[in-house]
Amino acid sequence: xxxxxxxxxxxxxxxxxxxxxxxxxxxxxxxxxxxxxxxxxxxxxxxxxxxxxxxxxxxxxxxxxxxxxxxxxxxxxxxxxxxxxxxxxxxxxxxxxxxxxxxxxxxxxxxxxxxxxxxxxxxxxxxxxxxxxxxxxxxxxxxxxxxxxxxxxxxxxxxxxxxxxxxxxxxxxxxxxxxxxxxxxxxxxxxxxxxxxxxxxxxxxxxxxxxxxxxxxxxxxxxxxxxxxxxxxxxxxxxxxxxxxxxxxxxxxxxxxxxxxxxxxxxxxxxxxxxxxxxxxxxxxxxxxxxxxxxxxxxxxxxxxxxxxxxxxxxxxxxxxxxxxxxxxxxxxxx
Amino acid sequence: xxxxxxxxxxxxxxxxxxxxxxxxxxxxxxxxxxxxxxxxxxxxxxxxxxxxxxxxxxxxxxxxxxxxxxxxxxxxxxxxxxxxxxxxxxxxxxxxxxxxxxxxxxxxxxxxxxxxxxxxxxxxxxxxxxxxxxxxxxxxxxxxxxxxxxxxxxxxxxxxxxxxxxxxxxxxxxxxxxxxxxxxxxxxxxxxxxxxxxxxxxxxxxxxxxxxxxxxxxxxxxxxxxxxxxxxxxxxxxxxxxxxxxxxxxxxxxxxxxxxxxxxxxxxxxxxxxxxxxxxxxxxxxxxxxxxxxxxxxxxxxxxxxxxxxxxxxxxxxxxxxxxxxxxxxxxxxxxxxxxxxxxxxxxxxxxxxxxxxxxxxxxxxxxxxxxxxxxxxxxxxxxxxxxxxxxxxxxxxxxxxxxxxxxxxxxxxxxxxxxxxxxxxxxxxxxxxxxxxxxxxxxxxxxxxxxxxxxxxxxxxxxxxxxxxxxxxxxx
Numbered sequence: 001x002x003x004x005x006x007x008x009x010x011x012x013x014x015x016x017x018x019x020x021x022x023x024x025x026x027x028x029x030x031x032x033x034x035x036x037x038x039x040x041x042x043x044x045x046x047x048x049x050x051x052x053x054x055x056x057x058x059x060x061x062x063x064x065x066x067x068x069x070x071x072x073x074x075x076x077x078x079x080x081x082x083x084x085x086x087x088x089x090x091x092x093x094x095x096x097x098x099x100x101x102x103x104x105x106x107x108x109x110x111x112x113x114x115x116x117x118x119x120x121x122x123x124x125x126x127x128x129x130x131x132x133x134x135x136x137x138x139x140x141x142x143x144x145x146x147x148x149x150x151x152x153x154x155x156x157x158x159x160x161x162x163x164x165x166x167x168x169x170x171x172x173x174x175x176x177x178x179x180x181x182x183x184x185x186x187x188x189x190x191x192x193x194x195x196x197x198x199x200x201x202x203x204x205x206x207x208x209x210x211x212x213x214x215x216x217x218x219x220x221x222x223x224x225x226x227x228x229x230x231x232x233x234x235x236x237x238x239x240x241x242x243x244x245x246x247x248x249x250x251x252x253x254x255x256x257x258x259x260x261x262x263x264x265x266x267x268x269x270x271x272x273x274x275x276x277x278x279x280x281x282x283x284x285x286x287x288x289x290x291x292x293x294x295x296x297x298x299x300x301x302x303x304x305x306x307x308x309x310x311x312x313x314x315x316x317x318x319x320x321x322x323x324x325x326x327x328x329x330x331x332x333x334x335x
Numbered sequence: 336x337x338x339x340x341x342x343x344x345x346x347x348x349x350x351x352x353x354x355x356x357x358x359x360x361x362x363x364x365x366x367x368x369x370x371x372x373x374x375x376x377x378x379x380x381x382x383x384x385x386x387x388x389x390x391x392x393x394x395x396x397x398x399x400x401x402x403x404x405x406x407x408x409x410x411x412x413x414x415x416x417x418x419x420x421x422x423x424x425x426x427x428x429x430x431x432x433x434x435x436x437x438x439x440x441x442x443x444x445x446x447x448x449x450x451x452x453x454x455x456x457x458x459x460x461x462x463x464x465x466x467x468x469x470x471x472x473x474x475x476x477x478x479x480x481x482x483x484x485x486x487x488x489x490x491x492x493x494x495x496x497x498x499x500x501x502x503x504x505x506x507x508x509x510x511x512x513x514x515x516x517x518x519x520x521x522x523x524x525x526x527x528x529x530x531x532x533x534x535x536x537x538x539x540x541x542x543x544x545x546x547x548x549x550x551x552x553x554x555x556x557x558x559x560x561x562x563x564x565x566x567x568x569x570x571x572x573x574x575x576x577x578x579x580x581x582x583x584x585x586x587x588x589x590x591x592x593x594x595x596x597x598x599x600x601x602x603x604x605x606x607x608x609x610x611x612x613x614x615x616x617x618x619x620x621x622x623x624x625x626x627x628x629x630x631x632x633x634x635x636x637x638x639x640x641x642x643x644x645x646x647x648x649x650x651x652x653x654x655x656x657x658x659x660x661x662x663x664x665x666x667x668x669x670x671x672x673x674x675x676x677x678x679x680x681x682x683x684x685x686x687x688x689x690x691x692x693x694x695x696x697x698x699x700x701x702x703x704x705x706x707x708x709x710x711x712x713x714x715x716x717x718x719x720x721x722x723x724x725x726x727x728x729x730x731x732x733x734x735x736x737x738x739x740x741x742x743x744x745x746x747x748x749x750x751x752x753x754x755x756x757x758x759x760x761x762x763x764x765x766x767x768x769x770x771x772x773x774x775x776x777x778x779x780x781x782x783x784x785x786x787x788x789x790x791x792x793x794x795x796x797x798x799x800x801x802x803x804x805x806x807x808x809x810x811x812x
Contacts, residue, residue, distance in 0.1 A: 058408065059444070061408070062408055062411050062437055066438075068415075069414065069429075069430035069433055070434035073422050073425075076415045076430070077415050077420070078423075080412060080419065080422075083416075084416050084735065084741060084745070088744075088749075089748075091412060092749070094408065095408070099405065099759070099760070105797070107802070108802065147420060147423070147736065148419065148736065152737060152738055295497075297506070298430065298431050301503070302430070302435070306438065309442045313441055
């Protein structure tokens with residue numbers, strides 16, 4: 001066996017989750033920015049900047065779940081049952097957000113505010129609990145006899161809750177910079193004003209997490225601060241600082257597309273940092289991708305379908321974004 | 336640890352979420368094929384009525400597809416969150432099958448659905464018909480994967496037990512397990528019938544209100560041809576499915592029949608009605624027809640069928656439930672056959688579109704197919720108990736170790752959110768139905784939509800333009 005199927009699957013799933021975070025992140029962020037924009041025309045524009053693409057973004061979440069089930073059933077079972085309540089809250093948030101999205105367009109003017117509230121609440125709950133899930137995952141999941149061996153409320157701890165807030169800020173900035181790219185005029189100016197404080201808060205969040213994680217987890221501290229790892233991984237925090245500086249500058253320059261791209265870079269760097277911290281574990285702190293792997297005949301069988309279909313989905317996604325390029329204006333789009 | 340209450344709550348939660356979910360795919364499967372037939376007939380005859388019907392049902396198909404995607408997201412996670420021991424034990428087999436189902440669905444969404452929903456005036460009728468066909472075939476492929484997975488849980492084979500976990504040894508054996516062909520056929524035909532009766536009820540509703548146009552008549556006519564021909568076929572398929580179950584899951588058959596004991600050498604009667612009592616180990620108040628049980632299930636006048644007492648008490652499915660869900664399903668099936676025969680009689684008298692009594696029957700039969708699907712699934716799934724993977728893993732050993740508190744919270748949330756969300760979806764579908772098929776809809780200016788546009792196949796719900804509540808429903812006569 002020259003091919004490490006587990007490695008390929010870990011890469012596919014990491015990629016899927018990354019795609020999800022990048023793409024659903026700004027949709028959810030827009031939902032959370034909604035409360036700051038009361039004007040219903042502004043809200044229409046904001047929603048229309050994601051209407052053509054948001055639903056496809058959730059594809060990656062389902063693909064990640066199904067891929068995990070097929071390739072790493074142990075991880076699927078343990079992680080999902082360990083994080084039961086936050087995941088249920090997240091799913092319900094997503095259901096609400098999704099349906100609110102559709103029916104807001106179909107509702108009468110007087111009822112629209114109800115769907116707006118569902119949209120805001122759903123986005124906020126989905127984001128916050130995604131962060132909680134992430135935080136609890138980093139904290140580690142106790143496993144005994146191949147089953148989750150912790151408590152139902154293990155996730156209700158400072159670190160996961162802080163991660164929940166952190167993700168709210170991160171997605172908020174993604175949404176804000178996406179809107180800078182996709183809107184113009186007054187709405188864009190207000191987004192420019194929001195971007196700077198959001199960036200600074202996000203920098204603080206990243207700083208706190210970068211200290212908190214190694215302080216709380218010796219293995220993660222060793223991964224980063226032992227030699228020669230330190231040299232290899234040093235570019236990650238340096239690039240974070242450079243990106244933040246460039247981001248603040250581009251916001252000050254009233255750039256259009258650059259703030260969003262730099263925020264994506266920040267998210268990507270944070271995600272890389274996460275993978276560096278946890279590799280090769282799929283259930284931190286001790287179960288590796290190989291321990292949790294399905295037998296090669298399962299991974300191989302599913303890989304055939306994944307390799308055929310994921311490129312189609314990617315191509316389709318790229319095409320969607322290409323067709324949807326450019327600014328969204330008042331009174332445009334789908335009603 | 337967790338008690339039986341948490342297990343019961345987990346089972347209720349799964350039953351609740353999957354029962355909601357199955358309604359959408361069932362109608363999606365049926366409508367996709369119906370749309371393919373409509374478009375095929377339109378291309379062949381060039382009669383406007385087929386195109387009108389195509390556009391009308393396309394919108395309902397789109398909403399339904401969207402609802403199915405939303406409720407499906409929850410299903411994709413529930414095996415891990417609630418049935419973690421099942422996922423660990425059997426995930427190497429069911430995981431890949433589920434992944435293929437998901438991949439198929441996304442492939443559809445990314446490819447042909449967009450052309451089907453928005454492309455008629457852009458790609459030309461031939462390519463558009465091809466897309467419709469591909470979507471119809473795609474829904475069947477999705478069904479193929481999910482039923483392969485489910486059937487394997489009823490009649491597992493092609494696996495080996497390694498280190499306390501199942502691993503696939505022969506994928507072809509896993510997929511084409513003994514109950515799979517019957518279950519697949521039974522479910523696909525059930526989806527077609529459920530759709531036919533839904534379509535028929537929509538037509539009946541309009542006709543009863545005095546709306547009348549060729550499209551409505553065509554709807555009713557096509558639906559009733561389906562009822563006449565396919566409902567009896569379904570009865571035959573169901574009979575074969577039952578014989579297959581008798582061979583592989585005899586306890587399920589004994590529970591369905593409420594049959595407790597065999598007397599040496601005597602044939603089994605058929606219990607028409609009664610109350611199977613699990614504690615007293617008997618079926619109370621039984622109304623029986625002698626010998627018929629043996630005749631139906633063994634095609635024999637003497638050979639008895641298995642009886643529940645031949646199985647240890649802990650290996651028996653709940654007969655009280657499956658006895659009645661099975662009879663509900665069969666009763667609805669008989670009503671469908673009856674509706675089909677009645678329609679034939681009226682058709683020959685030229686009275687099909689006028690008989691109010693018949694139209695009222697067709698209206699009430701609208702949900703019959705969906706109800707029968709639920710009853711059938713309850714029968715087969717509860718009948719598999721106490722196993723989740725027949726003979727290999729018991730349900731009580733499959734559940735995640737959650738407490739009663741978190742199971743109650745999540746169940747309550749799902750119930751509230753599903754009723755609200757899918758309730759509104761359902762109302763919206765009814766609203767679209769109430770508007771009725773319009774004449775000449777296909778000649779209207781092309782609807783702008785597609786990948787990356789505001790109306791996109793990634794959001795099937797964006798296909799219909801109608802609002803949630805725009806005054807009173809109207810159909811053009």
